[in-house]
Amino acid sequence: MNAPLTGKVALVTGASRGIGKGIALVLAEQGATVYITGRTVNEGDYYLPGTVGGTARECDERGAESGGRGIAVACDHGDDDQVAALFAQIDKEQGRLDILVNSATQLSEDLLEPKPFWEKPLSNLEMWRVGARSYYVCSWHAAKMMARQKSGLIVMISGYTGVTYTYGVVFSATKALVDRIARDMAIELEPYDVATVSLWQGLTLTEKAKDNLAKMKGKMTNSVAGQTGSSVEHPGRVIAALATDPDIMDRSGGTYITAEIADEYGVVDIDGSRIQSMREKRGAPLWQPIRKVDYRGK
Numbered sequence: 156m157n158a159p160l161t162g163k164v165a166l167v168t169g170a171s172r173g174i175g176k177g178i179a180l181v182l183a184e185q186g187a188t189v190y191i192t193g194r195t196v197n198e199g200d201y202y203l204p205g206t207v208g209g210t211a212r213e214c215d216e217r218g219a220e221s222g223g224r225g226i227a228v229a230c231d232h233g234d235d236d237q238v239a240a241l242f243a244q245i246d247k248e249q250g251r252l253d254i255l256v257n258s259a260t261q262l263s264e265d266l267l268e269p270k271p272f273w274e275k276p277l278s279n280l281e282m283w284r285v286g287a288r289s290y291y292v293c294s295w296h297a298a299k300m301m302a303r304q305k306s307g308l309i310v311m312i313s314g315y316t317g318v319t320y321t322y323g324v325v326f327s328a329t330k331a332l333v334d335r336i337a338r339d340m341a342i343e344l345e346p347y348d349v350a351t352v353s354l355w356q357g358l359t360l361t362e363k364a365k366d367n368l369a370k371m372k373g374k375m376t377n378s379v380a381g382q383t384g385s386s387v388e389h390p391g392r393v394i395a396a397l398a399t400d401p402d403i404m405d406r407s408g409g410t411y412i413t414a415e416i417a418d419e420y421g422v423v424d425i426d427g428s429r430i431q432s433m434r435e436k437r438g439a440p441l442w443q444p445i446r447k448v449d450y451r452g453k
């Protein structure tokens with residue numbers, strides 16, 4: 156029963172499907188109690204696949220040996236009151252929070268349409284509301300609990316798009332913003348031994364990504380060409396390694412390429428394969444994530 160994350164409490168936002176779901180499953184398998192959010196209200200079959208209840212059930216199954224489990228909470232991350240209620244619930248039920256993974260992002264339907272920004276609707280700014288602002292709001296709540304307990308890890312799921320042009324102006328700016336939020340939060344959280352990191356995730360074979368790749372067949376954009384992609388669980392394995400690293404504070408405030416940090420921890424994908432970083436694969440030296448630096452006034 157003594158798994159690496161036994162006794163730890165985690166929250167993974169946007170985990171009814173996609174990367175959030177993959178991360179939740181790994182954290183539960185490694186022993187954590189994982190709160191899972193998504194907007195889906197499960198009327199009828201609570202455990203419907205593709206809903207928060209469905210992920211919670213899979214977490215229970217994956218945590219059968221380690222004592223890990225999933226707790227589903229319907230929460231729209233665009234609604235501050237719902238998010239406040241979520242954190243009040245975690246505090247009441249667990250009294251602590253060890254890991255926050257910000258993953259919920261409301262991608263626009265026209266994300267892949269190659270139109271300039273002024274020809275896309277202003278509603279695309281939803282990606283800032285649920286994808287950047289929402290990362291800040293959850294981190295704000297989590298920081299209160301983590302500073303109180305003097306430990307914790309806050310993870311931003313970000314991407315190379317923080318420094319590259321990918322899928323247009325709004326999407327790229329979303330990732331640049333969350334990278335920067337993680338860097339500055341780290342400075343203020345350092346006295347409390349709470350770490351923040353932003354992870355540049357490469358192509359990940361979510362349900363949606365597989366669908367998009369099928370649609371794009373034969374007309375691959377520069378941003379995805381040549382990538383093989385990882386499973387949705389690979390980033391979860393990396394986050395579990397970060398969460399159990401006794402020297403995690405040395406990394407706090409940094410932006411890391413998930414594939415590169417996986418190599419540092421000896422983490423492989425579920426099929427045993429090593430995931431290659433896009434930077435390595437395509438020799439793109441300008442894609443420099445910023446590792447931990449103290450840039451205060453320097």
Ligand SMILES: NC(=O)c1ccc[n+]([C@@H]2O[C@H](COP(=O)([O-])OP(=O)(O)OC[C@H]3O[C@@H](n4cnc5c(N)ncnc54)[C@H](O)[C@@H]3O)[C@@H](O)[C@H]2O)c1
Nearest residue numbers: 169170171172173174193231232259260314356357358359
């Ligand atoms: N898939 C990739 O290849 C890839 C690569 C790099 C980075 N990322 C990043 O990973 C993160 C997750 O992306 P994904 O590919 O898993 O997306 P996805 O669309 O498959 O999953 C998004 C999840 O967020 C939830 N969500 C969306 N809006 C919400 C809201 N308002 N409230 C609560 N939950 C909400 C959805 O229900 C879903 O569970 C995003 O930040 C994305 O930019 C993805």
